[in-house]
Amino acid sequence: MTNADDPSRADEGERADAAADRPAEVDAAAGTTAGEFGRQFAAAAEKSGLGALARDEKLSGRDLLTAVGGVRGILEALLPGLVFLIVYSGLTSFAGQDPQAALVPALAASVGLAVVFTVARLVTKGQPTQAIAGLIGVLASAALALWSGDARDNYVIGFYTNAAYALALTVSLFVGWPAIGLIVGFLMGDGVAWKQDKRKYRAAQFLTLVWIGLFVARLAVQLPLYLVNNVEALGATRLLMGVPLYALVLVFSWLVARAVYPSPARSGE
Numbered sequence: 001m002t003n004a005d006d007p008s009r010a011d012e013g014e015r016a017d018a019a020a021d022r023p024a025e026v027d028a029a030a031g032t033t034a035g036e037f038g039r040q041f042a043a044a045a046e047k048s049g050l051g052a053l054a055r056d057e058k059l060s061g062r063d064l065l066t067a068v069g070g071v072r073g074i075l076e077a078l079l080p081g082l083v084f085l086i087v088y089s090g091l092t093s094f095a096g097q098d099p100q101a102a103l104v105p106a107l108a109a110s111v112g113l114a115v116v117f118t119v120a121r122l123v124t125k126g127q128p129t130q131a132i133a134g135l136i137g138v139l140a141s142a143a144l145a146l147w148s149g150d151a152r153d154n155y156v157i158g159f160y161t162n163a164a165y166a167l168a169l170t171v172s173l174f175v176g177w178p179a180i181g182l183i184v185g186f187l188m189g190d191g192v193a194w195k196q197d198k199r200k201y202r203a204a205q206f207l208t209l210v211w212i213g214l215f216v217a218r219l220a221v222q223l224p225l226y227l228v229n230n231v232e233a234l235g236a237t238r239l240l241m242g243v244p245l246y247a248l249v250l251v252f253s254w255l256v257a258r259a260v261y262p263s264p265a266r267s268g269e
Contacts, residue, residue, distance in 0.1 A: 068247050069130060076117045076131050077243050080138050084110035085235035088151055093232075103151050107142040110154075114138040151231045155238055159219060159226070166215035169208050178208035180253070188261045203260045207253050214249050217241070 091102035181204020194200035
């Protein structure tokens with residue numbers, strides 16, 4: 001008796017075929033989702049200047065500066081936090097003010113500067129996205145600190161942000177689509193083909209681990225300072241481990257990417 005004569009066996013055969021095809025279908029669906037994710041991130045990275053940096057044969061200081069936001073972007077990222085730290089430390093350490101009394105003027109100075117940067121972007125018809133995002137972050141952090149009356153809570157949102165990035169990158173590793181590989185692949189015009197190249201795939205895994213290390217390192221250094229209520233040290237390390245550390249990891253990522261994506265001239269193509 002054949003499967004065609006026995007409906008139950010035919011059904012079993014169909015289920016077995018469906019089960020065999022399912023992993024391929026799931027992998028294809030995951031690849032489509034990952035590809036769309038990488039495409040969107042690569043588009044955002046291209047706008048930030050990372051595309052030019054990724055394709056440069058030599059590391060250009062100008063492209064690196066553009067990739068980290070340019071001079072204005074760096075000032076927008078650093079100055080509100082620096083002003084908060086200076087005003088708060090000055091009022092508590094030198095003027096002898098109560099920490100809660102010093103909190104309001106310090107936050108006002110920080111938020112005021114972020115507002116100035118945002119207005120300047122709008123007036124000059126520059127790209128306001130970064131300044132607006134920075135302003136929202138400063139406002140949310142200030143609101144939290146004012147609500148709790150604790151200056152160290154001005155840095156709490158940063159903990160959640162770093163933890164979220166670290167978690168997202170870790171998940172991308174576990175599902176077999178390292179996020180940094182997706183971004184670099186689309187920036188280099190490779191799409192998702194890098195996943196079939198063992199060398200590129202390992203490089204993608206390694207770089208994703210490096211970026212996870214960046215976010216975890218921030219948490220490992222700054223959380224203990226938060227717990228012991230050392231606002232000054234917390235603010236200083238937040239600044240040092242912000243744009244400067246980001247730029248350092250970016251340069252390292254460029255070096256690795258150029259090693260696995262050699263230029264046509266050097267690869268002999």
